[in-house]
Amino acid sequence: MNQIANTTGLTENQLEFYKTFGYVVLRGLFSETDLETIRKEFDYMMAEQYAHTPYNGSKRHWTPLMDEDTPFFASLMEDPRFLTVAKQLYGDDVLGVGTDANRYTGNTGWHRDTHTVDQYGVKFAFYLQPVTANTGALRVIPGTHRLPDDDDFVNGVRSMPLESVPATALASEPGDVVAFDLRMWHASYGGSEDRHMCTVVYYANPKNASELEALRKQGEGNVNAGVKSFNPRRQYLYSKKWVSNPHRSPDRQYWIDRLKEIGYFDAPGLVEA
Numbered sequence: 001m002n003q004i005a006n007t008t009g010l011t012e013n014q015l016e017f018y019k020t021f022g023y024v025v026l027r028g029l030f031s032e033t034d035l036e037t038i039r040k041e042f043d044y045m046m047a048e049q050y051a052h053t054p055y056n057g058s059k060r061h062w063t064p065l066m067d068e069d070t071p072f073f074a075s076l077m078e079d080p081r082f083l084t085v086a087k088q089l090y091g092d093d094v095l096g097v098g099t100d101a102n103r104y105t106g107n108t109g110w111h112r113d114t115h116t117v118d119q120y121g122v123k124f125a126f127y128l129q130p131v132t133a134n135t136g137a138l139r140v141i142p143g144t145h146r147l148p149d150d151d152d153f154v155n156g157v158r159s160m161p162l163e164s165v166p167a168t169a170l171a172s173e174p175g176d177v178v179a180f181d182l183r184m185w186h187a188s189y190g191g192s193e194d195r196h197m198c199t200v201v202y203y204a205n206p207k208n209a210s211e212l213e214a215l216r217k218q219g220e221g222n223v224n225a226g227v228k229s230f231n232p233r234r235q236y237l238y239s240k241k242w243v244s245n246p247h248r249s250p251d252r253q254y255w256i257d258r259l260k261e262i263g264y265f266d267a268p269g270l271v272e273a
């Protein structure tokens, strides 16, 4: 049900599964050749961004990978393997917002990727090492993308040992991609001190005043969660070059115009000064 080989779209069953449970696993989306390129670009950009604090396993490293010095990553938001699926899930006007790379260390606690259910979309996540339930695979609580904002639930989940929360672990091999709704509760347990993980993220286009406001706020949250927490060399999420859309991509131009109109780019530190 939740498996697929190289794809340019989800089947009806997979769509239904995602809508109901909030995730789908896409098996073998990347070829060996893709993975070789991904690893090269990953290593290059991590070294570039963290020359001032080389990785020692004590703190996660994170960096966006959206510019021409990592061309394969830069192409992923427009790659039909992701964009077609994102459009199926959230509509043709879905907004591509980011591609990043991470070196995770140890467990990741239970959380959602949005500050409110009014802000939602899909994260495609792929690990560059095999991960299983007790070695860092993404754990999800199926169906929780449908839960409202609920402090009691937050406190309950976070009051217990991470691994005792009832959840599904999405084991994966390099090349597999896990897609999940940003409102879904997720975590990971038992991962190595240097887990290489990358993401491609799309936001649903806001449909009303509260969704517009939620997306504006998310811009600020993204600066805090990214640039401020991890302190990479580049002190912004989007370069001037990216926003100039050098390849005249119609998809990217639509995203940029809409994100500007919404005020998402107004958050200080989001776009290169």
Ligand SMILES: O=C(O)CCC(=O)C(=O)O
Residues within 6 Å of the ligand: 104, 107, 108, 113, 125, 136, 137, 138, 186, 187, 188, 191, 197, 199
């Ligand atoms: O891989 C992990 O440890 C967690 C990933 C995660 O929480 C995320 O991508 O939001």
